[in-house]
Amino acid sequence: MTHKQKLNDARDDIPFLKNEIYVDNASVSPLPRRVQAASEHCNTIISEQLRDAKEIAKPYFDRGRTLAAKLVGSSPQNVAYFQNTSHGLPLVALGVDWRPGDNLIVCAQEFPANYLCWIQLAAMGVEVRQVTSPGGRLEPDLIREAMDDRTRVVAVSHVQFYSGFRVDVSALGDLCSECGALLVVDGTQSVGALQPRCRSRGNRRPGGECP
Numbered sequence: 001m002t003h004k005q006k007l008n009d010a011r012d013d014i015p016f017l018k019n020e021i022y023v024d025n026a027s028v029s030p031l032p033r034r035v036q037a038a039s040e041h042c043n044t045i046i047s048e049q050l051r052d053a054k055e056i057a058k059p060y061f062d063r064g065r066t067l068a069a070k071l072v073g074s075s076p077q078n079v080a081y082f083q084n085t086s087h088g089l090p091l092v093a094l095g096v097d098w099r100p101g102d103n104l105i106v107c108a109q110e111f112p113a114n115y116l117c118w119i120q121l122a123a124m125g126v127e128v129r130q131v132t133s134p135g136g137r138l139e140p141d142l143i144r145e146a147m148d149d150r151t152r153v154v155a156v157s158h159v160q161f162y163s164g165f166r167v168d169v170s171a172l173g174d175l176c177s178e179c180g181a182l183l184v185v186d187g188t189q190s191v192g193a194l195q196p197r198c199r200s201r202g203n204r205r206p207g208g209e210c211p
């Protein structure tokens with residue numbers, strides 16, 4: 001099937017597009033028929049087969065993990081389900097074994113779901129370093145300037161929600177590997193549209209210098 005045919009198939013599956021033009025703003029989006037059907041199927045299982053629902057659902061969850069992993073170049077065992085970003089990222093933030101003197105870097109213009117969970121760590125003694133993105137551009141150099149050898153986390157959205165700026169996560173990944181910091185990427189605006197690639201966390205280079 002050609003790319004054009006695939007695109008037409010996808011469009012045909014979205015009834016809203018018959019009479020309207022939809023320009024993505026990521027807050028609300030028109031529902032494809034297949035998503036509607038899957039939701040209904042899920043509700044039917046819960047309402048009619050509650051006792052066995054977990055077992056019936058397992059192959060669907062497994063398939064979802066496989067497909068999601070494919071989208072981000074990872075493997076299914078690295079994929080976990082969360083209700084939404086606002087639920088998942090605080091679990092990441094609280095999952096780090098923070099030590100006294102640690103710091104993290106986050107952009108002051110981040111989407112709230114990828115901001116509030118980080119700044120709240122200040123109450124636990126973590127130094128929160130907020131960088132700003134002039135003209136909406138969150139360049140790796142801005143992050144580099146804020147980093148040191150106590151930086152444990154750099155949190156960014158791959159695509160910034162208010163400017164559409166595409167952050168160079170590959171360059172940030174290199175910076176974080178050098179420092180042994182964790183790079184946390186919110187892919188809400190990019191996964192599916194771009195091709196973010198996950199890779200395993202690099203270890204702090206023995207004797208390596210942080211920028």
Ligand SMILES: Cc1ncc(COP(=O)(O)O)c(C=O)c1O
Pocket residue numbers: 026027084085086087111113114157159160161186188189
């Ligand atoms: C960068 C970013 N993260 C997350 C979200 C959504 O957060 P949640 O999944 O908690 O609704 C959005 C929505 O626009 C977003 O732009």
